[in-house]
Amino acid sequence: MTSERRKAGLAIFGLGRAGRIHLANILSLRKAHLRYIVEENLQHGQAVAREYMVNDDVKVISSKDADQVFNDSNVDGIVICTPTDLHENLVRRGLKSDKAVFCEKPIAGTKENVAACYADAEKYGQPLLCAFNRRFDPSISLMRQRLAEGAIGELQCIKTCSRDAPFPPKEYLRISGGIFHDCGVHDIDAICWTIGEYPVSVFTQAHAFHKEIADLNDVDQVIIVMKFPSGCIASIDLSRHAVYGYDQRMEIFGSNGMLEQQNKVPTSVVCHGVLGACKNPIEASFPQRYREAYELELEHFVNVILGIEKEILVKKEETLQVCRLASACEESYRTGKQIFMSSFENSANP
Template sequence: YVTNIRLEEKDESLEKVQMALIVSGAIHLATIANHPRVVIRYVVDDDEKKWPLIKKYWRLNDTEFISSKDSNKVFQDPKVQAVIVASPTPSHEETVKGALKHGKHVFCEKPVAQDIASSERCYQQAKNSGKTLFCAFNRRFDPAYSLLKKRVRQGEVGHVQTIKVCSRDSPLPSIEYLSTSGGIFHDCAVHDIDIMCWVLGEYPCRVSAHVYAHTPEIAALDDHDTVAVVLSFPSGTLGMIDLSRNSTYGYDQRLEAFGARGMLVCDNERPMCGMTSEKGLRGALHEPIYFSFPSRYMLAYEYEMEHFLRVLDGKEEMQVQGHETLAVSKIASACEESARTGKSVELTWGPQDLPPK
């Protein structure tokens, strides 16, 4: 199920793509620094103390490091073809629109912007500029989730009666990060909402969310660290999301689709596959699951970047369309409203909102 994407792209006729990375997130930096088709022209990061270490570690001798106050240099450089936006969410709209206005393709970490209206403006700018705006919902590119979706759509479990997602973060993000994250629904739950709707091929007509903050520092931000959401879909499927900011035993990522003919499960992956069975009451001991998202979704990050490059080459249609991203934001906002009011929230969709079959 996993192909060697690097060898497949060993085509001398394909031109290298010159990119700028706005904020040196370790995930995307690792992905593009090792990619044979990518030239990193700029890294935009305000932590100047990290520059020499990053430059040396990733052998970026020809890459220019600049601070965010000089980011216009990226937009003005005609050699930059694409910009990766991994900066804090409040800066997304200005950065995305600035890159698009100057003729750059954009690979943007979710969410595209802080709210639906600003996200719509970004997609409108992409349309006006004739450039690609890709929202990085990376879990769609994970081999395990992709296979589960394929099997669900082929009808292996019949009509899906319930679909459950468990998503527990590890480690607890810093308060500095959380203060600009946009809240647990738009920062975390959007991944779970997107993967659930993507697997089912439909959007919910009703959501009900319940929340709590066990961490005082998170409560002080008027945010939450524990969430339970029930989503009702037009087909009769019930969806459940179990979400936590802090799992002490590792990065807990599971998905279950239960139907009339059986059940499909994406369970936690383990870097070491051993299991010990002992005499007595201790039973079976499993090796730990992955510690955090960079290791668990390493292949997904590579695959989504490869997809982005193929879209730029005209070889593939973009798999995360603008209306899908906006729909996920709409659902996340409805969950926020439900958590705030303590009531279920109804959702209506027009023909233009429906996900691709």
């Protein structure tokens, strides 16, 4: 096998907010060879390719010509960053074409369709990665490791705070799937993955402070409480907009101490003067805060394609559990009731 063939041939679908991040990471990853950029707006795709100085051998094509990707044996995997309503079809076409699939969440719109995508992955023997990127964040990974090592004794409470910045564009809010499935899923997954269990019940309070979000029948401030079989209680604080930056924190409390992940700042410089001390604001938004996580999750995907790593770290049942929990949290807000997962999972709810 030549050194060139040892690279994973990739195609990327969609060049929106997440697509640009993944495009840059593909181009910088020596184990990957970008072969296609697929973008609904061909002119936009060509402009972004020029901006990122993509090599001339990379084909920039429109969505209607996507068959080129699925029929090309030199493409080992596809990276899906399109609007969410297009995810399922691309996932299933990719798997059926014997391509590994990396997909931004959600993989599909319902738990049944998510399960069908994973069934295809098993049928065609290809890896399917739902991109819960916080699992690859070094700080969260270290907190999980220290908790497992018993650093803080018996686990009693875990809290996350996730406040977005800047305020999302209206165009994005319309297709986001709502705050529970767009934002809440990340905190739900991070908490459950970190502590190694799933809650028995959830309860949510929420409100829409922004009219444009209320008009979408969505909310922008959410508090979720989850109770786990071990007795641990979790709380999630979500907001669509923090004026001071992208606020991302986690705290884990136990019988012998506490683990804390604080906000990142661009530099550690603090200026002291007669009026006090000042330092840099926290990271501006998600591309800056989770830069390493985005890089590491893509490298993990490529490593699985190349056989360097044996299996995808985000499993089918984990993705389905997070999907169910996000739906249960939204149902709790809509009904004003505590939701017990044993009965919710046996109901007709998605």
